[in-house]
Amino acid sequence: MSVTTSLFLQQVSRLAAMLMPPPLCRPLRAAQAELSRGLHLAFRLASIHNRAVVLEPFRQATKGRISLRLPAGVRWGRPAAVPLPPNLVDSGWWGGRPRPITVMPKYRALANVWFLHHGRQTLCLRLNLLGSVELLRYRPLLGVWIDC
Numbered sequence: 001m002s003v004t005t006s007l008f009l010q011q012v013s014r015l016a017a018m019l020m021p022p023p024l025c026r027p028l029r030a031a032q033a034e035l036s037r038g039l040h041l042a043f044r045l046a047s048i049h050n051r052a053v054v055l056e057p058f059r060q061a062t063k064g065r066i067s068l069r070l071p072a073g074v075r076w077g078r079p080a081a082v083p084l085p086p087n088l089v090d091s092g093w094w095g096g097r098p099r100p101i102t103v104m105p106k107y108r109a110l111a112n113v114w115f116l117h118h119g120r121q122t123l124c125l126r127l128n129l130l131g132s133v134e135l136l137r138y139r140p141l142l143g144v145w146i147d148c
Contacts, residue, residue, distance in 0.1 A: 056100035
C-alpha cells in the first residue's frame with residue numbers, strides 16, 4: 001500500500017512541477033525590473049512636474065523623455081509562434097515595434113502594449129488609460145498567458 005502511495009505522490013509531484021512555471025530567465029527579470037522602474041519614474045515625474053512624460057525604447061533620454069535599455073539577448077516584439085493574449089485578440093493591436101507610452105499627471109496614460117522575449121520566454125506589458133499595468137507571461141508548454 002505504501003509503495004503505491006509513494007508512486008502516486010511522485011507522479012503528482014512531477015505533474016505539479018511540469019505545470020508550475022519555471023522562473024524567468026535572468027535577462028527577462030532584469031527587463032521586467034527596468035520596465036517597472038521606468039514606469040514608476042515616468043508616473044512620478046509626470047505628477048511632480050504636472051506635465052506629460054514619454055517612456056520609450058531606442059531613443060536617447062531628453063527632457064520629458066525616459067529611455068529604456070534592455071539587457072543583452074532580450075528582444076522587443078512577439079515571436080510569431082506566440083499567440084496574442086486573449087484580451088488583445090479583438091483589440092486591433094497589430095504588433096511590430098513598440099510605440100512610446102505617454103504618461104500624464106494623475107496616473108493617466110496613453111494605452112500601449114509591449115512584448116519582450118528571450119529564447120522561449122515571452123512577456124507582455126499592457127498599460128491601460130487609467131495607468132494600471134498588467135504584466136503577463138506566456139507558458140509555451142500549456143499555450144496560455146498567465147499573470148506575472
